[in-house]
Amino acid sequence: MLTTALICLPLLGALSVFLLPAPGRWVGSFALFFSLAELALWISSLTRFDFGSAEIQFEQQHSWISDLGISYHVGLFGFSIWLVGLTVVVMTAAIAYGLWVGRERANAYYALMLFLTAAIVGVFTAQDLILFYVAYEAMMIPLYVLIGVWGGARRLQATFKFVAYTMAGSLLMFATIVVYGVSHGFDLATAQQSGSVWLFLGFAAAFAVKAPLFPLHGWLSDAYRESPPEVAALLSGVISKVAMFGFLRIALTQFPGPTHDLRALLLALSAVGLVYGSLLAFRAPDIRGVVAYSSLAQMSLIGLGVFAQNELSLSGSVLQMVNHGLVSAALFLLAGMIEIRTSTSTLSRLGGMSRGRPILASLIIATGVISLAVPGSNAFAGEFLILAGVFQRGWGWAIPGLVAMVLAAMYMLRLVSALLHREVGEAVPAKTPDLRLPEFCVIGALLACMLALSVWPAAISKHSFACLKQPAATTAGVSNQTKAQIGLSCVSASVHGKAK
Amino acid sequence: MIRTPAIDWLTLAPSLALLAATIASLMAAVLVPERWRKNVSWFFCLAGYASAFTAAAVLFERSPHAHGVIANALFRDRYGALAAMIVSGVGLLTTLVYYGERSTVDRVGERFALLASAGGGMIFFAQSANLLTLFLGLEWLSISLYVLCAIERERPEAVEAGFKYLIVGGFSSAILVFGSAFVYGASGTLNLAQIAGKVPSGDLLLVTGLAMILVGFAFKASVAPFHAWTPDVYQGAATPVSGFMAGATKAVALVVALRVLTVSFPNQEHLWTGAAAVLAVASLLVGNLGALVQRDLKRMLAYSSISHAGFLLLAVTAASSLGTRALLYYLIPYGAASVGVFALVALHERELGEPATLDNLAGFGWRRPLNGIALWIFMLSFAGFPLTGGFVGKVYVFAAAYQAGWTWLLIVGAVATLVSLGYYLAVIRAIYMRPGPDEKAAATEEPPLLDRMLSTAVLAAVVVTVGSFFAAQPLIDLAQHAASQLPL
Numbered sequence: 001m002l003t004t005a006l007i008c009l010p011l012l013g014a015l016s017v018f019l020l021p022a023p024g025r026w027v028g029s030f031a032l033f034f035s036l037a038e039l040a041l042w043i044s045s046l047t048r049f050d051f052g053s054a055e056i057q058f059e060q061q062h063s064w065i066s067d068l069g070i071s072y073h074v075g076l077f078g079f080s081i082w083l084v085g086l087t088v089v090v091m092t093a094a095i096a097y098g099l100w101v102g103r104e105r106a107n108a109y110y111a112l113m114l115f116l117t118a119a120i121v122g123v124f125t126a127q128d129l130i131l132f133y134v135a136y137e138a139m140m141i142p143l144y145v146l147i148g149v150w151g152g153a154r155r156l157q158a159t160f161k162f163v164a165y166t167m168a169g170s171l172l173m174f175a176t177i178v179v180y181g182v183s184h185g186f187d188l189a190t191a192q193q194s195g196s197v198w199l200f201l202g203f204a205a206a207f208a209v210k211a212p213l214f215p216l217h218g219w220l221s222d223a224y225r226e227s228p229p230e231v232a233a234l235l236s237g238v239i240s241k242v243a244m245f246g247f248l249r250i251a252l253t254q255f256p257g258p259t260h261d262l263r264a265l266l267l268a269l270s271a272v273g274l275v276y277g278s279l280l281a282f283r284a285p286d287i288r289g290v291v292a293y294s295s296l297a298q299m300s301l302i303g304l305g306v307f308a309q310n311e312l313s314l315s316g317s318v319l320q321m322v323n324h325g326l327v328s329a330a331l332f333l334l335a336g337m338i339e340i341r342t343s344t345s346t347l348s349r350l351g352g353m354s355r356g357r358p359i360l361a362s363l364i365i366a367t368g369v370i371s372l373a374v375p376g377s378n379a380f381a382g383e384f385l386i387l388a389g390v391f392q393r394g395w396g397w398a399i400p401g402l403v404a405m406v407l408a409a410m411y412m413l414r415l416v417s418a419l420l421h422r423e424v425g426e427a428v429p430a431k432t433p434d435l436r437l438p439e440f441c442v443i444g445a446l447l448a449c450m451l452a453l454s455v456w457p458a459a460i461s462k463h464s465f466a467c468l469k470q471p472a473a474t475t476a477g478v479s480n481q482t483k484a485q486i487g488l489s490c491v492s493a494s495v496h497g498k499a500k
Numbered sequence: 501m502i503r504t505p506a507i508d509w510l511t512l513a514p515s516l517a518l519l520a521a522t523i524a525s526l527m528a529a530v531l532v533p534e535r536w537r538k539n540v541s542w543f544f545c546l547a548g549y550a551s552a553f554t555a556a557a558v559l560f561e562r563s564p565h566a567h568g569v570i571a572n573a574l575f576r577d578r579y580g581a582l583a584a585m586i587v588s589g590v591g592l593l594t595t596l597v598y599y600g601e602r603s604t605v606d607r608v609g610e611r612f613a614l615l616a617s618a619g620g621g622m623i624f625f626a627q628s629a630n631l632l633t634l635f636l637g638l639e640w641l642s643i644s645l646y647v648l649c650a651i652e653r654e655r656p657e658a659v660e661a662g663f664k665y666l667i668v669g670g671f672s673s674a675i676l677v678f679g680s681a682f683v684y685g686a687s688g689t690l691n692l693a694q695i696a697g698k699v700p701s702g703d704l705l706l707v708t709g710l711a712m713i714l715v716g717f718a719f720k721a722s723v724a725p726f727h728a729w730t731p732d733v734y735q736g737a738a739t740p741v742s743g744f745m746a747g748a749t750k751a752v753a754l755v756v757a758l759r760v761l762t763v764s765f766p767n768q769e770h771l772w773t774g775a776a777a778v779l780a781v782a783s784l785l786v787g788n789l790g791a792l793v794q795r796d797l798k799r800m801l802a803y804s805s806i807s808h809a810g811f812l813l814l815a816v817t818a819a820s821s822l823g824t825r826a827l828l829y830y831l832i833p834y835g836a837a838s839v840g841v842f843a844l845v846a847l848h849e850r851e852l853g854e855p856a857t858l859d860n861l862a863g864f865g866w867r868r869p870l871n872g873i874a875l876w877i878f879m880l881s882f883a884g885f886p887l888t889g890g891f892v893g894k895v896y897v898f899a900a901a902y903q904a905g906w907t908w909l910l911i912v913g914a915v916a917t918l919v920s921l922g923y924y925l926a927v928i929r930a931i932y933m934r935p936g937p938d939e940k941a942a943a944t945e946e947p948p949l950l951d952r953m954l955s956t957a958v959l960a961a962v963v964v965t966v967g968s969f970f971a972a973q974p975l976i977d978l979a980q981h982a983a984s985q986l987p988l
Contacts, residue, residue, distance in 0.1 A: 065973065067896075067976050067980065133886070134887070140885075141887075144928070148932065148933040156929065167921055171915075174917075175910045178910065
């Protein structure tokens with residue numbers, strides 16, 4: 001019931017916000033109220049969640065299309081509850097930001113944002129392939145309009161590219177799901193595993209576009225640049241995680257054979273994307289470009305962790321998904337706040353913003369420093385776990401990771417100094433105000449989550465895959481290869497908890 | 501004295517109800533004073549469709565065992581009854597939309613008479629059990645539609661549409677009747693159920709007849725390469741009539757085609773499934789690529805209806821019970837969305853006084869928020885997006901095609917869906933993302949045209965389109981009962 005409530009509450013909110021006959025501010029506040037209620041609901045489900053159990057929890061199942069064995073089947077695993085949490089947190093921040101900016105056509109805008117929340121939560125909780133696809137595609141409906149209506153000047157080209165790329169992947173996945181479902185069953189809890197490389201690639205292509213992984217990232221820069229900042233925050237913060245969740249929940253667990261055979265390829269693509277994205281971020285001429293390409297790099301890093309597929313790298317990936325979601329959402333919202341003040345995102349026209357604007361400067365530096373994974377931060381913990389796991393898989397794969405850590409420091413510090421230091425840029429009027437209280441609250445809340453995770457990263461990394469919490473004795477003294485096998489079987493076990 | 505066969509009135513009831521409505525509307529056109537004429541004949545048409553729907557539902561309920569009635573002229577079964585329900589549902593909504601269509605006073609009664617008559621013909625066609633009643637039903641519905649297309653003879657496009665439809669339709673009827681003659685020549689029987697057992701499966705005369713019958717159906721269902729009339733006719737006919745043709749004519753043509761193929765030609769299955777696959781690919785290709793370059797909304801929807809014929813044929817290629825269920829289910833949200841979208845086009849045209857194009861749709865979604873959402877929903881349903889019945893239909897059709905071994909058709913279907921997004925999303929882009937005529941000025945002008953009948957029809961269409969997604973099971977049960985009565 002709780003899972004269904006998590007999906008239905010934003011839907012209900014979307015409907016009532018759309019029909020509310022009130023001025024924009026009121027509509028926005030109402031929407032914010034719904035997203036806070038969703039947050040509260042998530043926290044209450046978190047407190048009731050049993051992290052010791054590998055079973056699916058808060059499960060609910062109803063027959064939907066009995067003819068094909070398709071059902072409404074939802075539930076939460078350890079790692080999915082964290083991603084749902086990321087969704088509701090970032091969405092609350094995004095809606096609060098939209099309220100602060102005062103979006104036009106408020107009814108439609110907030111209704112679409114809440115609808116999007118429901119769809120994303122649906123993806124993270126779906127336990128039936130068709131339901132998963134339904135939620136996956138339902139995300140596209142509001143996103144298309146959110147970018148196309150409220151986006152920047154080149155928004156129509158951006159939506160075209162975005163739709164063309166993602167739908168090509170999705171429809172391939174749709175055909176794959178039908179083939180897989182008819183032959184193996186649609187229900188993820190009971191579907192048999194498959195050894196077909198083609199089916200695996202059908203899923204992998206869709207997720208690789210969405211993440212995005214190199215070389216399928218062509219849509220990324222336009223979409224991230226032309227979206228409204230809060231939608232860009234959602235795209236890079238949350239929706240890219242949907243793809244990694246898809247890999248974790250479907251592609252890897254239902255296709256152990258093909259995953260094993262194609263692991264080198266997937267790791268290689270991630271490694272290339274990691275270095276390439278970092279280099280692009282270093283060269284990008286604008287704030288959004290830096291954040292967008294750093295997002296490509298970070299998703300590739302998470303990809304490395306997911307595909308290396310052992311206990312360290314998998315726990316690290318889930319942690320890093322949440323970290324990166326929070327960081328990139330904060331960065332995109334900060335970019336939006338700077339754009340409002342200066343009407344530009346181009347770094348060469350900005351600069352010197354720290355003088356007289358202590359709050360802005362502190363928040364940018366704090367977020368930037370966490371983003372480049374300074375030791376002690378939550379991002380450091382995540383990257384460390386991922387790289388340690390990847391090292392177990394093969395030390396060669398860890399090299400691009402190390403290179404990228406250096407590059408991350410380079411592009412982040414470049415961004416920070418281009419914004420805050422140097423001489424005052426031509427687009428920065430002398431009277432540019434510091435962050436207002438509502439803006440501070442939005443970023444501050446995201447930052448507080450990051451700091452909390454810096455203090456206790458194990459909250460996520462030790463509470464994602466229940467079977468990993470078994471005593472160290474079971475894994476001590478065995479070779480790395482065997483450890484990797486244990487990691488794999490563990491994830492399979494934890495998502496196949498029911499079947500077992 | 502001639503011995504008359506026993507007459508099963510319940511089987512005839514849906515088409516008789518519409519026939520009665522036709523006569524009543526026609527009489528009203530003559531007898532009722534001018535100021536009441538439109539309302540009265542409209543009411544008869546509406547009542548006709550409502551009672552046809554009820555009668556079809558009763559027939560469905562009371563026909564658990566399929567059998568031929570009235571000397572094997574018609575089938576009394578759930579398959580035909582479900583088709584009759586779809587036709588009368590589409591007709592009912594079309595009648596609501598048609599009410600507000602501009603017209604000259606002296607032909608207002610005839611329009612509704614013809615609309616009712618076309619529906620009656622479709623139902624008769626869907627129930628037909630031998631080649632003669634089949635042809636009779638086909639002509640009954642076709643002639644009504646020819647005239648209905650051309651009835652606004654002041655508009656040259658309407659006359660062009662009617663004339664084109666008449667020529668091409670007459671040609672296709674001729675091919676169909678010619679094919680029927682071949683089949684009769686080979687098998688010596690007109691009875692659909694008896695054709696199968698009479699001749700060896702490779703008989704040349706029979707196979708030629710089968711091919712020609714298939715071509716006849718393909719014309720009616722606007723399946724490529726027999727689609728050339730569709731864009732012109734849909735564009736020229738009155739907009740609600742185009743919606744009726746897209747939703748009902750296509751449905752009934754494909755339903756009857758599947759019945760004839762499975763009942764009469766089970767031994768030639770390998771031939772007609774292959775032919776259906778080729779036709780499906782052709783329709784997907786022509787329909788999607790054609791729609792991509794249209795600016796006129798009605799032409800675009802015409803091409804989209806061709807591509808939907810392709811998707812529906814995927815279900816026919818399966819030649820399985822699952823395929824039949826897929827076909828029947830698919831037709832329900834598809835029919836609702838067709839009527840709904842043409843209703844919105846009609847509304848836009850009435851407001852503007854000129855044909856709806858992607859350019860003059862700009863700002864439609866903000867000017868009319870609820871209608872904008874409705875249009876959005878219909879487009880998503882056509883495109884097979886989730887939260888609409890179109891999605892479930894596509895899952896079903898693809899599953900049926902895959903189960904029957906047509907994996908490559910699945911890829912073609914997925915690619916076709918991708919291409920179709922190009923024009924379906926173009927509509928959404930037009931109504932929301934292009935700057936419309938000055939909105940502030942428009943806000944101070946008189947409120948947009950309100951047509952309660954039309955809004956009711958659109959609302960009903962939205963409910964069916966979205967409802968068939970969430971409550972798919974009851975509709976699937978209907979389709980399952982109906983499909984189980986075909987010999988598959």
